[in-house]
Amino acid sequence: MSAAFVWPPRHAPGFPPGCADAGDVLGRMAETAGREVTMIVVTSALRASVEEAGDHDAGLRTVRDSLVLVASGADSGRWSASYYGKDLVLIRPGAADPPRMRFADGVRHGWAWGRVQLGGTKAQRRESLLFACYEMSMAARLRRDRPGIQETRSAPVIGGAPHVLGAAQAASLLAGVLVRPLGGGDGVRGAAPDEDPRMPGVPSADGWTKTVEGRTATDFYAVTDVHDIEWGTLSRTSGARLAEGNAHELLPTAEAWLAGRSSTAEVLRETYRLRLAREHALVEHLRKLSDAVRPTGQLHATLGDGLSGLVPDGTVMRAAVTAANRRTEGRMHSGVGVTPLSSLELPAARERAYFSLHVTKTLKGTACPEAALHEFGKQLDTESAAYAVDYLRGLARAGAGQPGHHHLLHARRWREWWLEHLPSSARAAFVRL
Structure with a gap:
């Protein structure tokens, strides 16, 4: 079995060259530091960058490049920089004050x-650092979204959250991404060299270039994403809960916190335990998806809760997502967008696949087959079209700033493609959105 924490550190997948994986750096610090370390976590507004760029990959690159610039402003002789997801971790042995933080525009x-x-033990020290990173990333997110908070120390920032957040906002905050979804204990499964250090068994985003170099015109571009990973999915007909969500699972804990029935320390211990379990389930879900398309296809961990890659056809991908969703039924399920490569350039194929993934999101909570997979170029039937337009109409009525509004913005950006994929009976209603 591969080691879960290695040194020298592996590359943080998807980041520019030279960026170390945060889990490996924290694992090393647990072994070599004394009894105290100083840690800083910097997070970023990924969704805003994606919306501004109009492209997920471009927005993610912008965010990650900006984090590298932040790290370059710190004293590299004193602070070790490492990365995961959309976050930067700076750490050094001993007690210190944070350096002056410099941020570029954009x-x-x-x-x-x-x-x-x-x-x-080493395992206990690793867990202490991983848990601290979870707490600091939440404090960083709170300060990102509420720039009026002047306090920078994570403990008082998180301790003050009940005074500025509602229960749903607090649950969303607590549903943070973890540096290592499998934790820091001894005997934890590690990733092989070509796998994502955070997700053992799932091919790393760094292998994407090699995969696309071997593409053929008959391949299909595929992109997956877990539907409603934050709040879960409800049936569009009965209202019954079909899948749990990260934040929804934490809502009772958040309510107890805001009501003063649980201390901040108790809340963080409980939510970290729950987050480990959910993140572990996510890793297994993505691994199942990835395994199911091999050896004829290859999917990489290019997204936080999704994959992208090449598969031989839509049938293989539908079988894969059906099997993965069945395995995590009631907990999480994914949708997939696919498009044939034909003679398309990769950026054009990627956008078509993302459009088809977007179509699945308008159908989540239904029994329509396109809720699990949509292939670009295949028109929706009358029932699926009605569900999709109804979903988008609901977002339009709710207005800007409401959950899911970005799906409506995407639909408007892809207006012509929507009109091509809707039957004539649904087009007039879509145009009025």
């Missing part, structure tokens, strides 16, 4: 810091 950031006491 990406909204937030940051928080703290000092972490270390003791016990």
Whole structure:
């Protein structure tokens, strides 16, 4: 079995060259530091960057490049920089004050810091650092979204959250992404060299270039995403819950926190435990998807809760997502967008696949087959079209700033493609959105 934490550190998948994986760096610090370290977490507003770029990959590149610039402003002789997802981690042994943080224009950031006491076994020290990173990333997110918060230390920032957030907002905050979804204990499964360090068994985004170099005109571009990973999915007909969501699962804990029935320390311990379980389930879900298309296809962990890659056809991909969704029924399920490559350039194929993935999101909670997979170029039938337009109409009525509004913006951006994929009976209603 591969080691879960290695040194020298592996590359953080999807980041520019030279960017170290945060889990490996924290694992090393747990072994070599003394009884105290100082840590800083910088997060970024990914969705805003994606919407501004009009392209997920371009927005993600902008965010990650900006984090590298932030790290370059710190004293590299004192602070070790590492990365995961859309976050930067700066850490150094001993007690220190944070350096002056410098941010470039164009990406909204937030940051928080703290000092972490270390003791016990190596596994316990790793867990202390991973848990501290979870807390600091939440504090950084809160400061990013509420720039009026002047406090930078993570403990008082998180401790003050009940005074500025409602229960749903608090649950969303607590549903943060973890540096290592499988935790830091001894015996944890590690990733092989070509796999994502955070997701053992799932091919790394760094292998994407090699995969596309071997593409053929008969391949299909595929992109997957977990539907409603934050709040879960409800049936569009009965209202019954079909899948749990990260934030929804934490809502009772958040309500107890805001009501004063649980202390901040108790809440963080409980939510970290729940987040580990959910993130572990996500890794297994994505691994199942990835395994199911091999050896004829290859999917990479290019998205936080999704994959992209090449498959031989839509049938293989539908079988894969059906099997993965069945395995995590009631907990999470994914949708997939696919498009034949033919003679398309990769950027054009990628946008078509993302459009088809977007179509699946308008049909989540229905029994329509396109809720699981949509192939670009295949028109929706009357029932699927009615569900899709009804979903978008609901977002239009709710207005800007409401959950899911970005799906309506995407639909308007892809207006011509929607009109091509809708039957004539649904086009007039779509145009009025």
